[in-house]
Amino acid sequence: MLKSTVAFVLASIILLSMSLAxxxxxxxxxxxxxxGTDVGVVTTPGTAEYDPATKRYTxxxxxxxxxxNKDSFHFLWRKVSGDVxxxxxxxxxxxxxxxxxxxxxxxxxxxxxxSAYADIALHGNKWAALQFRTEKSGDTREIQIHTASPQKxxxxxxxxxxxAFAGYANSDSPKPTGASIKIPLQGDFxxxxxxxxxxxxxxxxxxxxxxxxxxxxxxxxxxxxYSTLETVNVTNNFRRVMYVSPTHFEAPNWTHDGTAFIFNRxxxxxxxxxxxxxxxxxxxxxxTNCNNDHGISPxxxxxxISDGTQPDHQSSxxxxxxxxxxxxxxxxxxxxxxxxxxxxGKTLAFVGQRDNEFDIYTIPVTxxxxxxxxxxxxxxxxxxxxxxxxYIYFNSVRTGHMQIWxxxxxxxxxxxxxxxxxxNWFPHISxxxxxxxFVSYEPGVEGHPPNKDxxxxxxxxADGKISVIATLFGGQGTMNVPSWSPDSQRVAFVSYELxxxxxxxxx
Numbered sequence: 001m002l003k004s005t006v007a008f009v010l011a012s013i014i015l016l017s018m019s020l021a022x023x024x025x026x027x028x029x030x031x032x033x034x035x036g037t038d039v040g041v042v043t044t045p046g047t048a049e050y051d052p053a054t055k056r057y058t059x060x061x062x063x064x065x066x067x068x069n070k071d072s073f074h075f076l077w078r079k080v081s082g083d084v085x086x087x088x089x090x091x092x093x094x095x096x097x098x099x100x101x102x103x104x105x106x107x108x109x110x111x112x113x114x115s116a117y118a119d120i121a122l123h124g125n126k127w128a129a130l131q132f133r134t135e136k137s138g139d140t141r142e143i144q145i146h147t148a149s150p151q152k153x154x155x156x157x158x159x160x161x162x163x164a165f166a167g168y169a170n171s172d173s174p175k176p177t178g179a180s181i182k183i184p185l186q187g188d189f190x191x192x193x194x195x196x197x198x199x200x201x202x203x204x205x206x207x208x209x210x211x212x213x214x215x216x217x218x219x220x221x222x223x224x225x226y227s228t229l230e231t232v233n234v235t236n237n238f239r240r241v242m243y244v245s246p247t248h249f250e251a252p253n254w255t256h257d258g259t260a261f262i263f264n265r266x267x268x269x270x271x272x273x274x275x276x277x278x279x280x281x282x283x284x285x286x287x288t289n290c291n292n293d294h295g296i297s298p299x300x301x302x303x304x305i306s307d308g309t310q311p312d313h314q315s316s317x318x319x320x321x322x323x324x325x326x327x328x329x330x331x332x333x334x335x336x337x338x339x340x341x342x343x344x345g346k347t348l349a350f351v352g353q354r355d356n357e358f359d360i361y362t363i364p365v366t367x368x369x370x371x372x373x374x375x376x377x378x379x380x381x382x383x384x385x386x387x388x389x390x391y392i393y394f395n396s397v398r399t400g401h402m403q404i405w406x407x408x409x410x411x412x413x414x415x416x417x418x419x420x421x422x423x424n425w426f427p428h429i430s431x432x433x434x435x436x437x438f439v440s441y442e443p444g445v446e447g448h449p450p451n452k453d454x455x456x457x458x459x460x461x462a463d464g465k466i467s468v469i470a471t472l473f474g475g476q477g478t479m480n481v482p483s484w485s486p487d488s489q490r491v492a493f494v495s496y497e498l499x500x501x502x503x504x505x506x507x
Contacts, residue, residue, distance in 0.1 A: 030048065030050060030076060031050040031052070031055070031057060031211070032078065032211060032213045033048075033076045033077055033078045033192055033193075034077065034078045034079060035076075035077060035078075036048040036074065036075065036076040036077070037074075037075055037077070037111060038061075038063070038072075038073070038074050038075070039071050039072065039073055039074075039075050039111055039112075039113055039194075040063070040064070040070060040071050040072035040073065040113035041064070041072055041113075042061065042062055042063045042064075042072055042073075042074070042200065043062050043063075043200040043201065044061075044062035044203055046059065046060055046061040046062070046063070046073075046074025046195065047059070047060045047074070048074065048076040054209070055209070055210065055211065056207055056208065056209045056211075057076065057088075057193060057207065057208040057209075057211060058093070058205065058206070058207050058208075059074055059076065059103075059193065059194070059195040059205070059206055059207075059208070060074065060195070060203055060204065060205045061073055061074035061194075061195040061196055061197050061203070061204055062197050062199070062200055062201065062202060062203045062204070063195075063196045063197055063198075063200060064196075064198070064200050065100075065196060065198055066102055066104065066119070066121070066131065066140070066194070066196045067131075067140050068139055068140055069114055069133070069137050069138060069139055069140070070113045070114045071113050071114070071115075071117075071196075072113070072196065072200070073102075073104075073194045073195060073196035074194060074195050074196075075106065075108075075111070075190075075192055075193075075194040076192050076193050076194070077106075077108075077111075077190040077191065077192030078190070078191060078192060078213070079188050079189070079190055080188065080189065080190075080191050080215070081187065081188050081189065082215060082216070083157055083158050083159070083215070083216035083217075083218075084107070084156075084157050084191055084213070084214065084215055084216060085154060085155065085156040085157070085212075085213070085214045085216060085503070085506070086105045086107075086154065086155050086156075086191055086192070086193075086211070086212070086213050086214075087105075087152070087153070087154040087165075087174065087210070087211070087212045087214075088105060088152070088153060088154075088193060088208040088209065088210065088211045088212070089151055089152045089153075089169050089208070089209040089210050090103045090105075090122045090151065090152075090153060090206060090207070090208055090209075091151070091206065091207050091209070092122075092124060092204070092205070092206050093205040093206060093207055094204055094205050097124055097197065097198075097199065097202060097204055098124055098197065098198040098199045098202070099123065099124045099125040100123055100124060100125070100198045101123065101124040101195075101196060101197050101198045101199070101204050102119075102121040102122065102123055102124075102194075102195070102196045102198065103121070103122050103193075103194070103195050103206040103208070104119040104120065104121040104122070104131075104193065104194045104195070104196070105119060105120050105153055105154070105155040105192075105193060106118070106119035106155070106190075106191070106192060106193070106194050107119070107155055107157055107162055107183075107185070107189060107190070107191050108189060108190045108191070108192075109136070109185050109186065109189050109190075110189075110190070111190065112136070114133075114136055114137045115133070115136060116133050116134060116135055116136055116138070116183055116185070117131075117132065117133050117183075118130065118131065118132040118133075118155065118162040118181055118183055119131050119132075119155065119194070120145075120153045120154070120155045120164040120165075120166070120179075122150065122153060124198070126148075126149040127144060127145075127148075127149070128144075128145050128147065128150050128153065128164075128166055128177075129142040129143060129144045129145060129179070130142065130143045130145065130162075130164040130177070130179035130180070130181065132162070132181045132183060134181065134182075134183050134471070141237055141238070141239070142238060142239065143164075143179040143180075143181070143230070143239040143240065143241060144238070144239070144240040144241065145164060145166055145177040145178070145179050145241050146177065146178070146240075146241045146242060146243065146244065147166040147167070147175075147177060150166035150167060150168065150174075151167075151168050151169045152166070152167045152168055152169055152171060152174050152210075153165065153166055153167075153174060154166075154174040155191075156216075156503055157185075157191075157216075158216065158500070158503070160182050160183065160184040160185075161180055161181070161182050161183075161473070161497075162180065162181055162182075162183055163176065163179070163180045163497065163499065163503075164177045164179040164180065165177060173504075173505060173506060175504070176226055176244060176246075176497065176499055176504060177241060177244065178226060178227075178228030178230070178241045178243075178244030178495070178497065179228070179239075179241055180473065180495070180497050181471070182453060182471065182473070191213070193208045193211070214506070216503070219500040219502060219503075221500050221501050221502060223498035223499055223500050224246055224498070224499055224500075224501060224504065225246070225247075225248055225496060225497070225498060226244060226245065226246050226496065226497040226498075226499055227244070227245055227247060227248055227249045227250075227477075227494055227495075227496055228241055228243070228244045228494065228495045228496070228497070229241075229242045229243040229244070229249075229252055229261060229263065229272070229492065229493075229494055230242060230470075230472075230492070230493055230494070230495055231485070231490045231491065231492050231493075232456065232469050232470045232490060232491055232493070233489060233490050234430075234435060234437070234458055234469055234488075234489060234490065234491060235489065237469050237470065239470060242261070242272070242274065242492075243261075243272055243276075243277070243279070246504075247265060247266075248265065248266075248477075249263050249264065249265035249270070249477075249494065250263060250264050250265070250292040250476075250477030250478075250480065250494055251263055251264055251292035251293070251294065251477055251478075251479070251480040251481050251483075251494065252479075252481075252483050252492040252493065252494060253294065253295055253296055253481055253482060253483060253492075254482075254483055254484060254485050254486070254490075254492050255296060255300065256296060256298075256300045256486055257300065257486065258274070258485055258486045258487070259273060259274055260272060260273050260274060260276075261274065261492055262282070262294065262296070262303070263279075263494070264290050264291065264292050264294060265279075267288050267289045267290055267309075268281050268282070268284060268288060268290060269281070269282040269284055269290055269294060269303070269305065270282065282303070282323075282324045283324030283325060284305060284307070284318075284320060284324065284327055285320070285325065285326045285327050286309060286326075286327075287305060287307040287309050287318055287320075287327045288307075288309055289307050289308045289309040289313075290305045290306065290307045291306050291307070291308065291315055291337070292476075292477055292480045292481065293305075293306035293315070293337040293338045293339060293350075293480060293481060294306065294338065294481060295338065295339075295340075295341055295481050295482055296322065296341075296482075297322070297341055297345055297365075298341060298342075298343055298344070298345045299345055300322055301321070301322055302319050302320065302321060302322055302365075303319070303320050303321070303322055303324075304317060304318070304319050304330075304338050304341065304348060305317070305318050305319075305320065305327065305338070306318075306336065306337045306338050306350075307327070308335075310334070312334060314334035314335040315334060315335045315336060315337050316329055316330075316331050316332075316334045316335070316336050317329070317330045317331040317336050317337075317338045317348060317350055317363075318330060319365060328367075329367075330348060330363060330365065330366075330367050331350065331352070331363060331370065332367075333352060333354065333370065334352075335352065335353050336350050336351070336352045336361075337350055337351045337352075338350045339351060339381075339382050339383045339384055339394075339480075339481065340383045340384040340385045340392065340482075341365075341385065342385050342389055342409070343385060343387060343388065343389040344389060345365065346364060346365055347362050347363070347364060347365065348362065348363050348364075348365055349361070349362050349373075349383035349384070349385065349392055350362075350363065350383070351380070351381050351382070351383065352370065354372075357377070358379045358380060358381060359372055359373070359374045359375065359376075359380050360372075360373045360374045360380050360381075360383045360392070360394055360411075361373060371411075372411075373392070373407065373410075373411030374394070374396070374407075374411065374414070376396060376398040376414075377398065378396065378397040378398050379396070379397045379402075380394055380395070380396045380397075380398070380405075381394065381395050381396075381425070381426075382394050382395045382425060382426040382427060382480075384427060384428060384429060384482060385409065385429075386429050386433060387429060387430075387431055387432070387433045388433060389409060390408065390409060391406050391407065391408060391409060392406070392407055392408075392409055392411075393405070393406050393417070393427040393429060393436065394406075394407070394427065395424060395425050395426065395427065395438075399416065401421075401423050401443070402423040402424055402425055402441075403416055403417070403418045403419065403420075403423075403424055404416075404417040404418040404424050404427045404436070404438055404459075405417055417436075417459075417464075418438075418459070418466070421443045422440045422441060422442065422443055422455075423440065423441040423442070423443065423445050423446075424438050424439070424440050424441075424457070425438060425439045425440070425441070425448050426438055426439050426448075426479055426480055426481075428479065428481075428482050428483060428484060428491070429461075429484075430484050430488040431484055431486055431487075431488050432488040433461065434460065434461055434462065434488065435458055435459065435460060435461060435488065436458070436459045436461055437456060437457070437458050437459075437469070437479070437484070437491050438456075438457055438459070438479075439454055439455075439456060439457075439474075439475070439478055439479050440454060440455040440456070440457045441454055441475065442454075448475055448476050449475055449476055450474070450475050450476040450477060450496070451473065451474075451475065451496065451498070452473070452474070452475040453471070453472075453473060454471075454472060454473075454474050454475050454478060455468045455470065455471050455472075456468070456469050456470040456471075456472070456478075456479065456491065456493060457469070469491075470493070472493075472495040472496075473495060473496050473497065473498075474493070474494060474495050474496050477494055477496075478493050478494050478495065478496075479491070479492075479493040479494070
């Protein structure tokens with residue numbers, strides 16, 4: 001008995017000595033990350049392996065989803081603070097499986113299953129999206145990016161904004177996708193790579209190659225403005241990037257046949273096919289200083305523009321053929337800014353400044369005398385007809401801050417529609433007459449300036465209930481003009497990003 005005890009003690013001392021000398025079984029290396037864990041409930045524990053020779057991570061996971069108000073996935077992470085970026089080439093290593101399985105680059109407030117987060121997710125069907133939950137226990141939303149079957153992804157945090165980049169394995173650097181969201185993370189947070197099988201009974205496997213984590217220093221460069229044409233589905237709030245450019249463009253119209261968008265850039269109008277990549281300039285003749293107040297006639301034969309090319313450089317309203325041509329001036333007084341076309345095609349509604357007051361006017365599309373509809377002190381703006389032609393909706397500051405109003409088409413019976421502390425602009429009524437979408441600024445914001453955090457809000461005209469369908473960085477130029485899809489399911493708008501050159505061009 002004594003000999004056995006002595007032998008056990010000696011063995012223990014030897015094992016302890018080996019451990020202290022570094023001979024203990026090492027934990028699997030996690031490379032640039034600190035640790036790995038399963039977030040949420042999983043049926044089979046996930047794994048993470050790192051090959052220093054190839055600098056490749058391999059993750060496995062059998063998990064439910066990264067979606068709704070709780071997540072289930074395997075996560076390899078490091079705890080950080082400040083501004084960061086994470087880049088990787090991603091590939092699924094098992095063919096088939098659920099088309100919604102996800103390999104992600106993620107920034108996450110905590111390891112709680114319902115944490116606020118954002119990720120750029122490559123799905124099993126090869127499309128990618130910026131997914132996000134802006135607050136703990138909130139629902140996940142997404143912005144589907146336009147890049148087809150990307151392989152190289154990047155997620156980047158600057159301040160409170162998180163941006164998604166995408167490209168291909170042989171490219172120098174992923175490019176801005178136009179997808180971004182504001183999520184004010186508090187203190188330390190987690191950044192890493194993750195995998196979800198979207199089927200708790202199936203183990204999926206994915207590789208993350210050429211992974212590069214960076215902490216970002218404050219930039220002394222001037223940011224570059226990126227404009228993104230997006231759509232949002234008003235039934236589920238899903239967003240999709242249609243076109244992105246490192247230039248300034250504004251105010252999309254959606255053509256009545258649903259095939260294209262029209263927007264203004266550099267004083268001209270451009271037309272972009274819904275699934276297209278290259279816009280075409282529309283011929284507007286001598287009018288080459290078009291602003292963001294333009295639209296399409298009910299019969300799709302004509303375009304209306306607001307342009308300041310004339311000698312006084314004040315905006316006036318013109319009409320020209322839909323496919324382009326020589327504009328005909330409609331308003332003789334200026335400044336005048338178009339916003340609405342009556343359903344019968346005979347009348348235009350516009351905003352005019354007369355005697356230092358901005359009010360709403362109508363005028364026959366053939367020209368002639370203008371009719372003043374509003375007389376309240378302060379700015380009235382954004383007039384748009386209801387689809388039945390009975391009403392004109394508009395925004396007015398007559399109560400002290402900007403709210404949505406409605407009046408009969410002849411200007412009578414003016415009634416306030418929204419009643420809140422936000423500043424609400426540019427009402428647009430769905431073609432089926434059931435919904436109104438508008439741009440909403442935070443309290444205290446005067447006018448409709450650019451580069452602000454705004455909401456797109458949706459009101460049911462049946463019961464007046466309002467919901468937020470998108471939050472974005474935008475404002476002026478986001479949704480100044482009618483932009484509904486013809487089936488009343490989606491709205492087109494422009495969001496903006498201010499990106500530093502070193503972030504865009506980083507390899």
